[in-house]
Amino acid sequence: MTETTRTKGVSRRTLLKGTAGLAGLAAGSGAITGFPYVKSADAKVLRYLGTAVNEGDDISKQCLKDTGIKIEYITATTDDVTKRVMTQPNSFDVLDTEYFSLKKLVPSGNILALDAKKIKEFDNITPVFTKGETPGGKKIGNQGTAPWKVLYLEGKDSKKFATSATEFVTLIPTVYNADTLGIRPDIIKRPISSWAELLNPEFKGKASILNIPSIGIMDAAMVVEATGKYKYADKGNMTKEEIDLTMKVMTEAKKAGQFRAFWKDFNESVNLMASGETVIQSMWSPAVTKVRSMGIPCTFQPLKEGYRSWASGFCVSKGVSGAKLEWAYEFVNWFLSGYAGAYLNRQGYYSAVLSTAKAHMEPYEWAYWMEGKPAEKDIKAPDGSLLEKAGAVRDGGSYEDRMGGVACWNAVMDENDYMVRKWNEFIAA
């Protein structure tokens, strides 16, 4: 195989394509163990494992053009990404994952922290990650697995999170957002301002939440707190009693027929909302945009209790070293250099280095997406399709308002095992 690889460029490429396809299959089924390790002397290839969020074709094309690094996406759901890191750490080079998975990933020793000194823009990374505050100085809620709690390791091979800044960074931040409830204003026809509305009997049979236990319970906790039933010390790290209480409230609502369905992936959430099966549900920002681009009114409703936030970033597999590690740094540096950041911002996510992304966006785009100002011109998605007409204002307003309003972060609890059992009980109730 290596012979043909060296002599025939075309066949190598076909081989790579084939491997990428296989990777997709493997990721989908989760069934294939072991993965052909493609070693290539002349082409810079990085296998990139992550969820679909950052994996735009435009990003990989631009990266190849700018750096000569060919990115092969291995796309999986958040859970499957974690599973893959645990069971097949040699099947990828660069990992793009969420901070809350670190509590599982770091102790496994299957990932390698990156060196902050080698990241050009590291000092320009938004203080949301490093200090837990917005650039304007607003303190951000620190319940759950907030990125600044798990950003640094004590040493290169340490499995302990450092309490102050070190040069060993678990994940170099890439993308993050503040999530809230999506609603159908045309059907609800009145202002919605609290998470408590999710369990309002007015929306019986028309509400929904995520069926991903670790995220779903956070939304549930936001609701419980909003109804005034209980105030958590840390929604992202509940005690057994708190889990029981939260699930009891949700179980009662489920038994009373409050929920139309639970959703698990992006498309399910879009379909539920667009078809009118649900009118209020936990949702992700681009899903709201998708519903709106179908001509159906949908609002990503800011709520007074705040947002539930998530963030992801890059690290590498423990199997990556030498030249490959250098490419990985080159790729991460490229990712933070603006093109990808602007691309993500235009989808309604946020980029980790704001200054470089700003340089790659039109002033009117920046004003709409980041400053919460009315759009001067029509706002277009990265693929050129129309998202908003001129004059529209982003739901929730500016970056300062949205990120400043974050109440908690996606998390893995100490009592995760118990929580998963209770979640199964909730589904069976």
Next chain:
Amino acid sequence: MDTSEDILHQASPDLVRGSETARRSKAARLSPSFISWLQAGPMMLVFLAFFLIPLVFVVIVSFWDYNEYQLLPAFSGRGYTDTFEGCIAQLPELCTIGKTYLMTLKLCFMVWAITLFIGFWVAYFLAFHVKSKTWQMGLSLLCTIPFWTSNVIRMIAWIPLLGRNGLVNSGLVKTGLINHPLEWLLFSEFSVVLALVHLFTFFMVVPIFNSMVRIDKSLIEAAYDAGATGFQTLVNVVIPLAKPGIVIGSIFVITIVMGDFITIGVMGGQQIAAAGKIIETRVNALQFPAAAANAVILLAITFLIITMMSRIVDIKKEL
């Protein structure tokens, strides 16, 4: 195996004695039983490598311990005790696993009964009412058409039809039969059973049809000649002779439905518990031993059902 070795043993000391013994031992080595083993061998190896050995691993892992990020290979019954948590304490109310299996068995029974009913009559029609072999072939091929698209698509296709603003509801509202859309059409036990029946009836049709075409037509004529009514012929001749097909079809449907969690998830709006769903949730949370324990429990229960069914009909004998 024994016999061939024996003969070999007898033959080996005096090989010199001549070609006759050698020929005899050669013939013995290829005795019919040895050939049967040889023929079954490849399949056995495949079963061993891809079914039995993995299964043994599942059972072993189900008795391991685990933490957030790894398996701990030390004996622990935690996977099982956690699964049956509260089963005694909560009495008389059912625990999670009890409720889940009750629901799974309920769905399983409904789907089995409906697919059996439809499958039996489709097969009956094909076997006894369609006279020409060509038409029989053509019509059974027609039954396979739904299989030209994937499981997932056949399942998802129901959603726009049954939804609150779907075709069925808007049709019913327009004709004035109902005032408000029927909520129970989608994301309910109804939609789950409907989708499962749609997906799996064919697995019932094929084996029953297969049994029915092998029924000697003269038996049915004899029954009529002896004065049996159509119903009596059905109950006393056709059904007993079609039993192997019915049991095989039932095994197909029951094993598939017992392990299904995708259809139940999508059509039930993820609000209906399924035995397979528990395993999925556990695997996704990286709690492999707990998932394995649940898999072993599911396997045991399914095995129990199948054993009970094969008690009713001895498939080996009937085939």
